[in-house]
Every structure is written in C-alpha cells, then in structure tokens.
Amino acid sequence: MSASDPQSLLKNLRASIDNIDAALVHMLAERFRCTQAVGELKATHGLPPADPGREKQQIERLRRLADDAQLDPDFAEKFLNFIIREVIRHHEAIAASNGNGGAGETRKNRIDTETSDGLDKGPILGSADALPTQMG
Numbered sequence: 132m133s134a135s136d137p138q139s140l141l142k143n144l145r146a147s148i149d150n151i152d153a154a155l156v157h158m159l160a161e162r163f164r165c166t167q168a169v170g171e172l173k174a175t176h177g178l179p180p181a182d183p184g185r186e187k188q189q190i191e192r193l194r195r196l197a198d199d200a201q202l203d204p205d206f207a208e209k210f211l212n213f214i215i216r217e218v219i220r221h222h223e224a225i226a227a228s229n230g231n232g233g234a235g236e237t238r239k240n241r242i243d244t245e246t247s248d249g250l251d252k253g254p255i256l257g258s259a260d261a262l263p264t265q266m267g
C-alpha cells in the first residue's frame with residue numbers, strides 16, 4: 132500500500148481531523164473555564180447573565196475572521212451563538228444558586244444603579260423567568 136492510495140489518504144486525513152477535534156475540545160474547555168469565572172463575577176456583583184452589546188461585537192468580529200479564513204460567516208455566527216446560549220444558561224444557574232433570582236436578593240446583590248441625577252435606573256439583573264434546568 133502506497134501513501135497515495137485512497138485508504139492511506141483517508142487514514143491520514145482522519146488523523147488530522149482527530150487532532151483538530153481534540154484541539155477544539157481543549158479550547159472549548161478553556162473558554163468555558165473563563166466564562167464560568169465571568170459568571171461568578173457577574174453573580175457576585177449583581178450583573179445580568181447576558182450582555183447583548185458584547186455579543187454583537189463578538190459576532191461582527193467573528194464574521195470578519197471567518198470571511199478572511201474562507202469559512203462561511205453564517206456558520207461562524209451560528210456556532211458562536213450556540214456556545215453563548217450555553218454560557219448564558221450557566222450564568223443564570225450561577226446567579227440562581229447565589230440567590231440572585233428573587234426580588235430581595237436582587238436588591239441586595241446588584242451593583243449601584245443610581246445615576247448622577249439621583250434617579251435609580253432600577254435592578255439590572257436579568258429576569259428569573261428563564262431559570263436553567265442544569266448546570267455545566
């Protein structure tokens with residue numbers, strides 16, 4: 132069997148795919164380790180689990196990177212949204228386990244929302260309606 136026969140080529144390509152999949156798992160694990168810490172920070176300071184402004188920037192950036200790398204930007208966006216949804220679910224679970232779901236706790240744990248004109252913008256925590264069913 133030579134290195135250019137179909138079975139050898141397939142075997143070589145699959146070895147690379149396995150390496151890439153392993154790298155993806157390690158990168159995702161590292162990303163979730165960071166987002167877990169962000170979730171704990173947010174829960175401690177009464178910040179909402181999701182940040183749509185930050186997500187918009189990330190999606191715009193990732194779409195540009197995907198385009199440059201000849202990857203479908205729509206796929207890149209869907210992939211990032213899939214991950215972010217899971218992260219927000221974790222953040223909601225952390226907030227709930229910190230007791231940030233109820234109105235009383237919301238007031239106690241939130242960051243200062245009073246504006247310079249003395250008006251209070253009100254609680255900034257996310258809604259407790261969509262509590263997660265599972266923590267990762």
Ligand SMILES: C=C(O[C@@H]1C=C(C(=O)O)C=C[C@H]1O)C(=O)O
Nearest residue numbers: 166169180181182185186215218
């Ligand atoms: C990690 C954060 O929390 C959420 C998850 C994000 C992510 O997974 O990249 C981005 C924004 C937030 O909706 C954050 O605010 O940075």
